[in-house]
Amino acid sequence: xxxxxxxxxIMRISKISFxxxxxxLFCLLxxxxxxxxxxxxxxxxxxxxxxxxxxxxxxxxxAKGGKEIEWARSLDGTIRSGLDFTGLxxxxxxxVNMKNAQTGALxxxxxxxVGAEIYTGGSLIKVGNMTRLDMEVxxxxxxxxxxxxxxxxxETQLRSMGLQFCADLVExxxxxxxxxxxxxxxxxxxxxxxxxxxxxxxxxxxxMQLTNSRTITLTPALSQDGRYLAWxxxxxxxxxxxxxxxxxKSTVALGKPGVSIDPSWRNGTNEVATTLSFEGDQxxxxxxxxxxxxxxxxxSRGIDVSPSFSPDGARMAFVSQRSGMPQVFVQDVQGGxxxxxxxSxxxxxxxxxxxxxxxxxxxxxxxxGEINIFVINADGSGLLQLTRGxxxxxxxxxxxxxxxxxxxxxxxxxxxxxxxxxDGTNQRSLLQIDGEQQQPSWSTLK
Amino acid sequence: xxxxxxxxxxxxxxxxxxxxxxxxxxxxDQTGAAGAGSTTTTTTAPVSGPVLGDIFFDFDSSALNTExxxxxxxxxxxxxxxxxxxxxxxxxxxERGTDEYNIALGERRANSAKEYLxxxxxxxxxxxxxxxxxxxxxxxxxxxEAWAKNRRDHFVNK
Numbered sequence: 001x002x003x004x005x006x007x008x009x010i011m012r013i014s015k016i017s018f019x020x021x022x023x024x025l026f027c028l029l030x031x032x033x034x035x036x037x038x039x040x041x042x043x044x045x046x047x048x049x050x051x052x053x054x055x056x057x058x059x060x061x062x063a064k065g066g067k068e069i070e071w072a073r074s075l076d077g078t079i080r081s082g083l084d085f086t087g088l089x090x091x092x093x094x095x096v097n098m099k100n101a102q103t104g105a106l107x108x109x110x111x112x113x114v115g116a117e118i119y120t121g122g123s124l125i126k127v128g129n130m131t132r133l134d135m136e137v138x139x140x141x142x143x144x145x146x147x148x149x150x151x152x153x154x155e156t157q158l159r160s161m162g163l164q165f166c167a168d169l170v171e172x173x174x175x176x177x178x179x180x181x182x183x184x185x186x187x188x189x190x191x192x193x194x195x196x197x198x199x200x201x202x203x204x205x206x207x208m209q210l211t212n213s214r215t216i217t218l219t220p221a222l223s224q225d226g227r228y229l230a231w232x233x234x235x236x237x238x239x240x241x242x243x244x245x246x247x248x249k250s251t252v253a254l255g256k257p258g259v260s261i262d263p264s265w266r267n268g269t270n271e272v273a274t275t276l277s278f279e280g281d282q283x284x285x286x287x288x289x290x291x292x293x294x295x296x297x298x299x300s301r302g303i304d305v306s307p308s309f310s311p312d313g314a315r316m317a318f319v320s321q322r323s324g325m326p327q328v329f330v331q332d333v334q335g336g337x338x339x340x341x342x343x344s345x346x347x348x349x350x351x352x353x354x355x356x357x358x359x360x361x362x363x364x365x366x367x368x369g370e371i372n373i374f375v376i377n378a379d380g381s382g383l384l385q386l387t388r389g390x391x392x393x394x395x396x397x398x399x400x401x402x403x404x405x406x407x408x409x410x411x412x413x414x415x416x417x418x419x420x421x422x423d424g425t426n427q428r429s430l431l432q433i434d435g436e437q438q439q440p441s442w443s444t445l446k
Numbered sequence: 447x448x449x450x451x452x453x454x455x456x457x458x459x460x461x462x463x464x465x466x467x468x469x470x471x472x473x474x475d476q477t478g479a480a481g482a483g484s485t486t487t488t489t490t491a492p493v494s495g496p497v498l499g500d501i502f503f504d505f506d507s508s509a510l511n512t513e514x515x516x517x518x519x520x521x522x523x524x525x526x527x528x529x530x531x532x533x534x535x536x537x538x539x540x541e542r543g544t545d546e547y548n549i550a551l552g553e554r555r556a557n558s559a560k561e562y563l564x565x566x567x568x569x570x571x572x573x574x575x576x577x578x579x580x581x582x583x584x585x586x587x588x589x590x591e592a593w594a595k596n597r598r599d600h601f602v603n604k
Contacts, residue, residue, distance in 0.1 A: 216581050305549075439545065
């Protein structure tokens with residue numbers, strides 16, 4: 001029985017690792033690890049009765065030797081900020097008297113006394129030209145071990161190893177696969193003096209410039225599998241659809257007359273939807289990655305823009321002027337009438353369909369002149385305002401786990417990226433770089 | 447690689463658009479002081495100054511009002527007197543509203559002017575359009591006065 005459980009656990013862990021970085025994965029498969037699944041399930045069951053943040057005592061990763069100690073501190077920083085970013089935890093320093101100096105045994109009494117529910121700690125050593133991180137997680141109440149796992153990789157992969165541990169811990173404590181730490185955000189920045197497209201990690205780290213068109217590039221969108229980047233580019237003198245294969249680095253431009261506006265990938269396919277006007281009116285079309293048109297999706301006079309697809313790719317939310325002012329509509333991709341989704345407010349745009357499929361976030365230009373972000377159920381019920389009293393808040397885009405929304409706000413003057421929890425709480429700045437940042441799009445790289 | 451040519455064209459366009467924006471919109475007096483535009487058209491010297499006046503729009507609208515139609519008639523006259531010249535109509539929006547929708551709106555504004563100029567006898571082959579949405583405001587201020595100036599079609603002759 002125990003063997004079977006362990007086997008299933010290994011299968012489960014392997015799946016997590018595939019979503020992680022391949023190098024870490026490769027090493028993991030060679031290394032022993034252990035997850036006490038029964039204890040973890042028990043823990044999750046108990047937690048469900050409670051609520052609020054889980055209190056975790058993070059112990060410093062132990063290490064010997066100058067370099068190793070430096071790496072361990074950097075790793076501690078990665079783990080702390082990674083876990084903190086999720087908004088799920090109340091992080092505390094492990095008490096000093098928490099470990100028996102001679103035996104290394106954990107003193108759960110001292111953990112309980114500071115209110116910690118979970119203890120995590122580990123050690124870092126150098127093995128040849130690799131670093132090995134051994135992490136342990138305990139339920140501080142019962143003293144039971146919940147996780148013991150080894151992460152190995154070169155020193156350059158320390159951040160990935162730390163984030164992989166964060167992902168394992170979040171899954172362990174919430175029972176849900178954690179997609180956050182592998183995700184990327186693409187966005188537009190004026191940092192170089194032109195509007196160019198950049199990407200960064202979920203937390204704003206690893207900034208990279210992706211275009212250098214030196215004109216205007218707008219509205220980047222990564223395909224679900226991370227292979228393609230689509231955007232609108234003025235390099236040819238007018239707004240055109242560009243699609244880059246990120247593996248081969250080859251780029252195609254659609255090259256149709258008129259405009260191309262705001263591409264969005266259809267989930268479950270490798271086709272991208274965008275507004276085109278080459279037939280006269282502005283309509284939404286599906287385009288293949290090679291820059292050829294697959295088919296037309298809207299047939300209504302007036303502006304139709306900003307498609308966003310349900311997770312199964314069967315339905316599309318978009319903005320249409322067909323009722324006068326811009327409103328969000330939903331229609332089946334395979335045809336059928338469009339249904340108006342938004343009725344509150346006279347200017348509703350930029351829909352973003354949640355990864356769970358139940359909600360659609362959008363921005364609304366209000367009578368007081370502010371633009372604010374709202375969330376509404378896909379059936380039109382449960383309207384919720386997420387931002388208010390902070391100037392313009394635009395371009396909502398869901399994190400891959402649906403727990404957070406990235407958006408643009410000019411609340412501090414210039415346009416910058418912010419992140420908030422899906423219920424609008426915990427609004428904070430995402431990254432501090434020069435210039436203005438806007439049009440963020442949050443994607444998982446699988 | 448495929449980038450190179452459009453890149454150069456694009457860079458050239460920026461220079462062109464940048465310069466012309468500054469010179470032309472000083473016609474801010476679209477109050478209908480009719481003579482101004484047409485007198486300059488009689489000169490044969492290289493064109494400078496407000497020969498083709500901007501036209502302005504209401505919020506979230508691409509409809510031509512009476513003043514816009516008057517200005518377009520003057521622009522049409524200039525085009526008839528300068529039959530070798532082509533014109534690019536740039537559609538612009540104010541910063542209110544959202545970026546993507548405004549690119550669509552800017553295109554509709556440019557197309558409104560193009561269609562009206564065609565009804566005045568200007569050949570479509572001499573008219574091209576481009577939408578800048580809210581990317582190239584004439585006045586970057588954040589007030590109604592600036593927004594009114596930014597909701598415009600701007601005419602660039604070539």
